[in-house]
Amino acid sequence: MTKRKGILDVQIDVKNLIGEMSISRNPTQKxxxxxxxxxxxxxxxxxxxxxxxxxxxxxxxxxxxxxxxxxxxxxxxxxxxxxxxxxxxxxxxxxxxxxxxxxxxxxxxxxxxxxxxxxxxxxxxxxxxxxxxxINIKVDQKVKEGATEHEVNVLLSLLDFGNFIHLRDAVAVLVMFKTGIRINTLVQLEEQHIDLKNNVMNLDGSIMKNHQQIKLPFDDFLKKLLKVLIKQNAVIRREYGKENTLIFITKYGDVISNSPTHNNIQKRLNKYSKVYGLKNINPHALRRGFARTLLDKGANVAVISKALGHSDISVTTKYLYLDVDEVANNLRSFLNI
The missing domain is CATH 1.10.150.130 (Tyrosine recombinase, N-terminal domain)
Incomplete structure (x- = not known):
C-alpha cells in the first residue's frame, strides 16, 4: 500500500508541550x-x-x-x-x-x-x-543501574514530537519511567485501560505478568501526550484500515510484537541509547528508575514491590541497589548520629 504523504506527521500541535517536558522530582496445604x-x-x-x-x-x-x-x-x-x-x-x-x-x-x-x-x-x-x-550457586551480582531523570529528559529533547514514531517512542519511555510497567504490558495497553479524567491506568490481570489487577497514576504532562498519541493513532488506523484500540501501534497501525527481537519500541530504544550515548534507556532501566524515584520520595519497599508487580519482595530489593556509603548515611539519619 502506498503511504500517503504526511501520514506520519502529527496533526496536532505539540510544540507548546515541549516546555512542559521536565519530569517532576518531586499458606499452602501440606x-x-x-x-x-x-x-x-x-x-x-x-x-x-x-x-x-x-x-x-x-x-x-x-x-x-x-x-x-x-x-x-x-x-x-x-x-x-x-x-x-x-x-x-x-x-x-x-x-x-x-x-x-x-x-x-x-x-x-x-x-x-x-x-x-x-x-x-x-x-x-x-x-x-x-x-x-x-542448593545454590554463588554469582557476583552486577549492579544494574536505573534510568535517571536527566537521561530521560535528554532523550525527549532530542526526539521530534511532530513525527509519529518519535512521539510514540517518547510516550512509551515516559509511561515506563513514570509507571514502571513492563514493555510486554506496554504493548498490550488499550484505550480502555487509560482513564484520562482521573489520570490513572486501570490494568487488568490479563496484561500483567503476575495476573493481578493494579491501578497506576500518572501526571498531567503524560496525560497531554497520551491524548495527542491517541488522536494520531486514529489517523494512522483510518489510513490503513486497522481496527484495534491499542495505545502503541506500528506506523501502519498494526500490533507491536511482544518478542524482544521483533519489538519495534525496544529496538528503537536500543538505537537511541547507542546513537545518543544514553546507556540506561531500555525497558528494564526505566523500571528501575521508576522504583528508585519512588524510594527517594519516601515510598516503602512493599508499596514499590506492589507497583512493580513483583510476587517476591526480594526481587524488588535488587532493583533498589544501595551502595555502602548510602546505607551508612541513611542509618546515621535514622539513629540521629
Missing part, C-alpha cells in the same frame, strides 16, 4: 494432605512434566516459561539418567550442574528453573521434602 495427580507407580519425570505443563498452560503462564521448564528438566534427565521424580536428589542435581561447561550465572538460571519444577512436584504431593532449597 504436600502429604494433597491427593496426588499421578499414581505411586507412575511418577516418571516425563509424566510429571506433562502434568505440570498442562497446569501452567491453564494458569496462563507464558509459552517461553513453559518451554524453559521442558528444556532444562529434559536436559537434567538426559545427563543424570534419573527416570522418577522420587529419585531426584541433591547429588543428582550437583551431577547435572557439574556437567555444564557454562558460566555460573547460566547455571544459576537453569537451576532456578529446575527448582521451580521441583516446587510444583512438591505442591502436587509427589515429593515430601524440599531438599533442593539449600
Amino acid at each position: 504436600a502429604k494432605d494433597k491427593k496426588p495427580l499421578l499414581s505411586n507407580d507412575s511418577k516418571l519425570i516425563t509424566n510429571a512434566l506433562e502434568v505440570i505443563t498442562r497446569q501452567m498452560k491453564v494458569s496462563g503462564n507464558r509459552s517461553r516459561t513453559i518451554n524453559d521448564y521442558i528444556l532444562h528438566v529434559e536436559h537434567f534427565q538426559n545427563v543424570t539418567g534419573v527416570k522418577c521424580v522420587s529419585d531426584i536428589t541433591a547429588d543428582t542435581i550437583y551431577q547435572w550442574l557439574d556437567s555444564m561447561n557454562v558460566s555460573n550465572q547460566t547455571k544459576l538460571t537453569r537451576l532456578k528453573c529446575l527448582k521451580a519444577f521441583l516446587s510444583r512436584c512438591f505442591d502436587n504431593g509427589w515429593i515430601e521434602l524440599k531438599f533442593w532449597k539449600t
Whole structure:
C-alpha cells in the first residue's frame, strides 16, 4: 500500500508541550494432605512434566516459561539418567550442574528453573521434602543501574514530537519511567485501560505478568501526550484500515510484537541509547528508575514491590541497589548520629 504523504506527521500541535517536558522530582496445604495427580507407580519425570505443563498452560503462564521448564528438566534427565521424580536428589542435581561447561550465572538460571519444577512436584504431593532449597550457586551480582531523570529528559529533547514514531517512542519511555510497567504490558495497553479524567491506568490481570489487577497514576504532562498519541493513532488506523484500540501501534497501525527481537519500541530504544550515548534507556532501566524515584520520595519497599508487580519482595530489593556509603548515611539519619 502506498503511504500517503504526511501520514506520519502529527496533526496536532505539540510544540507548546515541549516546555512542559521536565519530569517532576518531586499458606499452602501440606504436600502429604494433597491427593496426588499421578499414581505411586507412575511418577516418571516425563509424566510429571506433562502434568505440570498442562497446569501452567491453564494458569496462563507464558509459552517461553513453559518451554524453559521442558528444556532444562529434559536436559537434567538426559545427563543424570534419573527416570522418577522420587529419585531426584541433591547429588543428582550437583551431577547435572557439574556437567555444564557454562558460566555460573547460566547455571544459576537453569537451576532456578529446575527448582521451580521441583516446587510444583512438591505442591502436587509427589515429593515430601524440599531438599533442593539449600542448593545454590554463588554469582557476583552486577549492579544494574536505573534510568535517571536527566537521561530521560535528554532523550525527549532530542526526539521530534511532530513525527509519529518519535512521539510514540517518547510516550512509551515516559509511561515506563513514570509507571514502571513492563514493555510486554506496554504493548498490550488499550484505550480502555487509560482513564484520562482521573489520570490513572486501570490494568487488568490479563496484561500483567503476575495476573493481578493494579491501578497506576500518572501526571498531567503524560496525560497531554497520551491524548495527542491517541488522536494520531486514529489517523494512522483510518489510513490503513486497522481496527484495534491499542495505545502503541506500528506506523501502519498494526500490533507491536511482544518478542524482544521483533519489538519495534525496544529496538528503537536500543538505537537511541547507542546513537545518543544514553546507556540506561531500555525497558528494564526505566523500571528501575521508576522504583528508585519512588524510594527517594519516601515510598516503602512493599508499596514499590506492589507497583512493580513483583510476587517476591526480594526481587524488588535488587532493583533498589544501595551502595555502602548510602546505607551508612541513611542509618546515621535514622539513629540521629
